[in-house]
Amino acid sequence: MPVPHIRAATADDEDTLGRLDRDSWSTLHSVQDRPTQPYQPFFDERHAPHDHLVAELGGTVVGYVRLALSSDLACHKHVGQIQGLVVAERARGAGVARALLRAVQDEARHRGARRLTLRVLGHNTAARKLYESEGFAVEGILPEEFLLDGAYVDDVLMGRRL
Structure with a gap:
């Protein structure tokens, strides 16, 4: 199985990352509205290319953090x-998410961070297990914080020391 190549995002990745967001959208991991057509910009004033790491398999972008x-x-x-x-979807199970998580921890350290946090939906057990396996611990739960597809879902706060 090929090893994911992780690199910094560039402005040229905008269309690809926007498409990836639209194609991968699910209430399993997102509380935002489904990204719509026509194209919405992926990068904005709060989320620039330098805020993203991109994963490639065989030269094709298959993920980002x-x-x-x-x-x-x-x-x-x-x-x-x-x-x-x-x-x-086609790259799941190939170690891409784990590679991105490890790379983003290194990047956060490089930027001077001492802690790294995230939020994950309570029903996303696969993501929660991955985060726990990479040293993240549950630091708080906001019960029934979101109503998604007719069901109330917890917002789980996780974090770790770097």
Whole structure:
């Protein structure tokens, strides 16, 4: 099985990442509305190319992770936050998500973070198991925070020290 190549995103990745977002969208991992056609910009003033790492298999983009600061407060700049992790359906099970998680932890350390946090939906057990296997622990649960497809879903806060 090929090893995913992880690299920094560039502005040229915008169309590909936007398509990946639309194709991979599911209430299993997203509380946002389904991305719509026509094309919505993937990058914006809050999420620039340098905030993303991209995974490739055989030269094809198959995933990304978004790294941001938890807030704009100076006293909070030591905490990075994963604000999105997406892997194309065809690449699941190939170690792409794990490679992206390890790379984003290294990138967060490089940027001076001491902690890394994320939020995951309570019913996304596969993602929760992956995060736990990479050292993330549940730090809080907001019960029934979202109503998705007619069911109430917990918002699970996870984090780890770097």
